[in-house]
Structure formats: C-alpha cells, structure tokens
Amino acid sequence: MFWFREQYGRAELAFTDGSSDLAPPDRGLREIPAAFGVERVAIMRQVHGAAVALADPDAVPTADALLLDRPGVAAVVRVADCVPVVLADATAPLGAVVHAGRVGMAEGVIAAAVGALRDRGAQQVRAWIGPHACGSCYEVPEAMAHEVDALVPGTAATTSWGTHSLDLGAGVAAQLRALDVAHTAVGGCTIEDERFHSYRRQGAAAGRFGAVLALREAGDAA
Incomplete structure (x- = not known):
C-alpha cells in the first residue's frame, strides 16, 4: 500500500501509491490503522481553499489542511494531481496534512497550516512534498499562469510541448x-x-491516492 514511508521526530508519514484508492469507503482507508498502529483515521472534505481544521475521526470538516495533535489517529489528505504536503514538528507531537491545489496554494493554505502548527508550539517544522502534476504537463491558459505566478512567484512554467x-x-x-x-x-x-x-489523465474516472500522517507517544521507537 505504501511506496514511501519515513519517520521524523515523533511523526510517521507515508505517501501511498495508486493501488489503494483513498476515496471512502475503500480498502485503502481500512488498511491504515493496522499499517500505522493507530485506532482511527481522520479525513476532511477538501474544497480548494485555505481553511485549517483539527483532525477528528468523528467528523469530516470542510478544510484543505488537517492538523494532528494526538497519537492514535492518522490524518489523511487525498489528491489526484494537486500537491499533497505533510508537515511535522521534530520536538512535539504536532503535524498536518495539506491539500495544495492551484487555488488553495494561491490563497495561502501552506502558510495557514504552518502558522497553525507554530501557534500550538511547533518549533522545528519540516515538510514533505508528494507526487503531483508537474510543470511540464500541467497546461493552463496564459492568463491563469500569469495570475497564479503574480500571487506565488516561480509557479509559472512551460509544458514540454x-x-x-x-x-x-x-x-x-x-x-x-x-x-x-x-x-x-x-x-x-x-x-x-x-x-x-x-x-x-483519467478524467472523472480517476480515483485518489494520498498521504498519511500519524504521531507517536513520547518514548516510542522511531
């Protein structure tokens, strides 16, 4: 199920491959508790914005960043061309998963998620940027490229054609x-x-892959 997995401080993260569709209900979500040693999974209803919500397995908040502050729960972000980002702090049980699409990135979802972690005491945040549509393939109209680049300099690119x-x-x-x-x-x-x-590439038939974040109790083996 997982093709990239890493531990950082008291956080463990993974990016899934495309073999496990993370759009619930599905096999991929059901496998996460056993794979990460957690009891439950938290997801969000992603809307291409910049809102940050606290991970809660009993709710599905409308947000594009899910902040995790307790062990026993895995937070999940789902994508199918947008950028999945995992944030984790090395010194505290704090982290987040972020859905950074074109609109959310331009509206500041990355800064919002990092700010939320620092507001809770994170001091050494590191990020992992997962697979996404690359600049050589993600064609957009000229006006859109200029508009996004004006908000986030360096984003404009040119396709391979x-x-x-x-x-x-x-x-x-x-x-x-x-x-x-x-x-x-x-x-x-x-x-x-x-x-x-x-x-x-796949249109409406596309499933979702994603990133998973889980936190460990102090003293747990890294």
Whole structure:
C-alpha cells in the first residue's frame, strides 16, 4: 500500500501509491490503522481553499489542511494531481496534512497550516512534498499562469510541448522556503506516472491516492 514511508521526530508519514484508492469507503482507508498502529483515521472534505481544521475521526470538516495533535489517529489528505504536503514538528507531537491545489496554494493554505502548527508550539517544522502534476504537463491558459505566478512567484512554467503551465510543486516549495520550513520533494508526476491517480489523465474516472500522517507517544521507537 505504501511506496514511501519515513519517520521524523515523533511523526510517521507515508505517501501511498495508486493501488489503494483513498476515496471512502475503500480498502485503502481500512488498511491504515493496522499499517500505522493507530485506532482511527481522520479525513476532511477538501474544497480548494485555505481553511485549517483539527483532525477528528468523528467528523469530516470542510478544510484543505488537517492538523494532528494526538497519537492514535492518522490524518489523511487525498489528491489526484494537486500537491499533497505533510508537515511535522521534530520536538512535539504536532503535524498536518495539506491539500495544495492551484487555488488553495494561491490563497495561502501552506502558510495557514504552518502558522497553525507554530501557534500550538511547533518549533522545528519540516515538510514533505508528494507526487503531483508537474510543470511540464500541467497546461493552463496564459492568463491563469500569469495570475497564479503574480500571487506565488516561480509557479509559472512551460509544458514540454511549449505552452503555458503551472508548477504547483515549485510554488509550494517557494512558500515553504519563505516560511523557513525545510522540505523534501518525494517526486513523481501524476500525469506521467500511471502508479498514481490523475484527474488530468483519467478524467472523472480517476480515483485518489494520498498521504498519511500519524504521531507517536513520547518514548516510542522511531
């Protein structure tokens, strides 16, 4: 189920491959508790905005960033071309998963999530940027490319066939640098790589893959 997995401080994260659709109800979500040693899973209703909600397995908040502050629960973000981002603090049981699409990125969802973590005491936040539609493939109208780039400089790009595009991963990375957050790009273009679901490639039939974050009790083995 998981093709990339890493531990950082008291956080454990993974990016799933396209074999486990994370649109509930599904097999992928049901496998997460056993895979991560948690009791329950928290998801959100993603709407391409910048709202941050607290992860709650008893609710499905409308948000594009889910803040996790307790062990025993895994937080999940689902994507199919947008950028999945995981944030974790090395010194405290705090983290977040973020859905950074074109609109949410431009509206500041990354800054909102990092700010929410720091407001709760996070001091050493690190980020992981997951697979997403790359700038060589994510074609958009010229006006849209200029509009987004004006809000997030460095996002405008050019497709491999010479038309205007957006590199959302580059935009997210630029925002993280401005926030003094170190980041790791996990890599992979969802449009090019058939391991991943892609709305651009598959249309309405596309499923979702995603990222998972779980926190550990102090003293648990890393």
